[in-house]
Amino acid sequence: MFGSLTKFRRNTILAIRSLWLHKLRTFLSILGIIIGVASVISLLAFGKGSMKEALDSIKRQGATNIVARSQKPPDDSATSSRSFVAIYGLTYRDYEKFQTIPSIGLHVPMRVFPREVRRHERMHNGRVVATIPQYMEVNKLEVAVGRFLVEKDSELFRNVAVLAALTADKLFPFDDPIGQAIVLNNQEFLVVGIIKDRMPTGGTGGSQAAEDFNSDIYIPLTTSRRRFGDVIVQRSTGSRGAERVELSQITLTVDANVDNPEERKKVKAAGDLIKEMLERSHPKNDWAITIPLDKLIEAEETERSFEQLLALIASISLFVGGIGIMNIMLATVTERTREIGIRRALGAKRRDIVFQFLIEAIVQTSVGGLLGIAAGISVVYGLPAVAKWWSPEKTIPAVLQIEPMVYSFFVAAGIGVLFGLYPAWRAAQLDPIEALRHE
């Protein structure tokens, strides 16, 4: 065992020296491996980068959330067809029923409607979100100045408002908004806090449109109901409409860890339960339910199939690289026929010759693997920098991973074994007398 290890080491050193004699040729023969490994590593890094962006945007919506929202029914003829006021959507009763589900930790009802907000001569078309203090937790808001809504605000029907970044910026471009008044529907509200700039959630298709949170005005739900009621009248040029909606959305957070597949089932189960409850109490189909986790799972599946595709491309390119190695090795065996004859005459067995050439192949592909990893890393860091220099608004997200490097190194070494075996065997089959005579 120890003997074979030193033999291995000695053969490796001798192989490196043999290859060093033909630096350019060795480099050219391993170029295929280098490019193969480099492209695998960089493609995986870029793929992971863009995937991570998509996954992060889903996680921002809260991956354990279940979002039930009111939706204008497709055909309202069944009830109150003549009515001026359209009545539909989630109710406070639904909200109370949801509170009986034990696996749900947070229940956040909201009433959302667009409304212009004024402060002196300034005006901003904002989006009023009437909600409860837990909204902040569920939507992962960060307070920039002041505070978010608190329980007392709801209990006392206070006229307080928290502004999102853009709203605050539009209404108070020069002064501190905290403690100042804004006007909503002819009612004065006291600004108590500002929310930090928030990334919009990506429109992931289906019923979930992209949402921009930066024009929001947060007020207590109780205050909204008391001051504005459930009927919201909307005026726009040429038409006028009113809707009676108790709650526009209820966001429910399941107590579960998203990264644990067992706990994910809890989210699914809660989602199914809510769907069932709503189906029973809302025959009008005036609601929709979104489970961001479904999108997360979908995205993760896409990522997996992308990785499989890359693995396929990688194996093709490494295979091609291996053929290059084999080609050069076969030429080398012919060229070194005399050397093989000398070694055989001096007592080398066939397996010694096989071992020698196999080690040379493995050394080549392993060096190719290492150079490929280095090249891959430089592409991952270099390409986004070049892209940034080319057009500054463009960013290429990349996440460098260790595992593909380890894998591709060992695969490259394995390619050396696979494609070195035949040339090595050919070398060993040479007749020593013939080989010695070879010029």
Added chain:
Amino acid sequence: MPAIVQVQRLIKNYYLGAVTVNVLKGINLEIEEGDFVALMGPSGSGKSTLMNILGCLDRPTNGEYILSGRNVALLNDDRLSDVRCRYLGFIFQSYNLLPQYTVVENIELPLMYQGKQLNERTRARCIALAKLVGLGDRLDHRPLELSGGQQQRVAIARALVNDPHVILGDEPTGNLDSTTSVEIMEMLISLNNAGKTIIMVTHENDIAANARRVIRLRDGQIESDVRNRN
């Protein structure tokens, strides 16, 4: 003196398609330990084939070859490799050193294939042999940096490193000028005087004259077997 090489009824045929070429037609030969034999004969006489068989690079079609008391005629390829690196030393016409190795590493090569642990002791032995052949100051040179005579001296040191029972020379002076040839022959003579058995193929009568015994082959048979008086 006991016979170190014993060859009996040695036959070697080559089969070229349907034609059988009878290269060695029943050779009987005994070589004693410490002898110095020159093997001569015109081309096609079978001397190279006999040399290859004596060097365990080839197997006879029929007959016996007993080297140091063991029949090696029918050993398999791996066993023959073992015999080559333990009992035989080779000196070739074209030196046959490995260009990528230094002088010392070339001398070391047979030890490597014996499966021996290469260490300071074996290294010291190689260096001592290099000094013996007068190359103590060229240890780290590559073969291409040496003259023909120097390369052949490296080959002699390599042939000695495994302390062989028989040294086989295949026209060891064939590529050398006359002065260097004389040097190499003197070296072989002194090795023989120290007790080494040497078998050497040569074309030249004055080289053969250095040997103790001259065997001439013709058409696959021994034509003459003469002891030199010197």
